[in-house]
């Protein structure tokens with residue numbers, strides 16, 4: 001009898017242990033993880049990850065290995081929907097700007113993260129600013145985070161405090177009411193239509209990324225893009241800025257914006273010439289001139305953004 005009682009007791013004990021093991025792992029603080037071809041990847045909880053854009057097969061294979069079933073992009077670039085599908089992963093494209101996260105869009109993101117199959121990986125281009133801000137909203141609304149947790153997460157992610165709207169999205173976002181969630185609908189497109197200027201900026205950024213890579217290699221054509229030599233990349237920048245100037249969206253932004261786009265085009269052209277010269281006459285003077293032109297172009301991007309984009 002006694003032995004039986006004891007074993008019944010043990011039975012209950014091990015049942016408890018089994019039940020506890022079966023519960024999902026509790027969310028500790030966000031934890032950095034290394035994933036191939038994904039920058040700044042973090043695990044925020046059993047159902048939530050954050051990081052940069054997954055680039056190619058290896059990246060999506062790594063997400064699949066983590067168990068990720070939905071990827072939410074919050075930047076303007078067109079998601080690689082086909083590659084994701086190959087790994088049984090669904091994309092939801094819900095872009096936001098740098099000036100903050102409009103409440104309606106934040107609620108759509110939160111709802112997508114809550115209702116689409118998890119775990120969910122939330123990303124922007126480099127996984128530093130917009131992605132972490134959107135992930136913070138998901139943490140607040142879906143994972144029981146406090147505003148302090150959200151703020152310290154953005155710090156850990158390296159979000160630039162200059163993006164005050166993004167910080168506010170984490171510090172001030174209050175989880176949506178059931179009615180708000182209801183109103184958000186359930187249209188989570190795999191590819192969203194973005195404004196023409198955003199689309200142009202995404203292209204500009206692609207060229208700029210290639211040039212940044214090339215710069216690390218002393219402005220020789222970089223490994224990943226051997227077909228794209230630096231002067232040619234700069235020429236593409238020139239053309240994209242020229243096209244941007246013709247967009248109605250750009251024109252409606254006023255004189256200062258028009259002037260800044262015009263200067264950006266001129267800066268891209270100076271960079272192109274400097275890189276052409278460096279390719280033809282690789283010497284220290286030409287290398288310095290290329291560095292200088294690169295720095296001027298870089299300031300051209302940030303000056304316009306701080307005035308017209310990030311607010």
Ligand code: HEC
Pocket residue numbers: 075076077096097098195197198201202204205208257260261264297298300301302304305308309
């Ligand atoms: C004349 C102003 C101006 C210049 C110069 C400029 N940008 Fe932009 N950029 C903007 C504006 C405005 C937006 C936001 C557009 C919106 O959200 O509607 C933007 C958005 C972006 C975005 C975000 C796209 C997305 O995913 O939503 C990136 C990335 C970007 N710019 C990169 C660059 C780079 C790199 C350069 C320089 C090589 C540059 N920009 C130069 C005005 C400028």
